[in-house]
Amino acid sequence: MPANKKYLTPSTSQRFAKISAAILGGLIVSVMFHMALAAWFDHVTVIITSTFSAFILWAILMVVAFLGKNGWKIWSIYLLASLVFFVIFYFGNQTNPLV
Template sequence: MPANKKYLTPSPWQRFAKITAAIFGGLIVAILFHLALASWFNHAAVIITSTFSAFILWAVLMVVAFLGKNGWRVWGIYLLASLVLFVIFYFGNQV
């Protein structure tokens, strides 16, 4: 049974934005989240834990990217989250 046309994204640019946000944006947010944790807590414990939790977080962020109506808005949210996590990582690394 084919998908209902009203649920499909009509624009190829929106489809491109959702796919790239899911793959690259989700990966960036997942990695920066664990880097921010590692800069504030025990490095070894966070790195060992991140082998599984980074993949799970990335998969969740991929699903979230496809749930949004606008792919460019998802990219904006992921870039803003990446910026916040980078600032946390940067100031945590100073200690």
């Protein structure tokens, strides 16, 4: 039984944006989140925990990317979240440098 046409994305650019945001954007946000955590907390514990939690977070972000109406808006949200996590990571490394 084929999918109902009204639920499918008609635009090729929107389809590309959603797929790339789900795969790449979700991965970038997931990795940057765990890097930000590792900068402020015990980095060994965060890295060990991230082997499981990063995959779970990535899977959740993949689902969220396909729930949105506009793929480019999802990309902008993911890039903004990555930038925020990068700033947290940067200041965490400045405050707590690894020796």
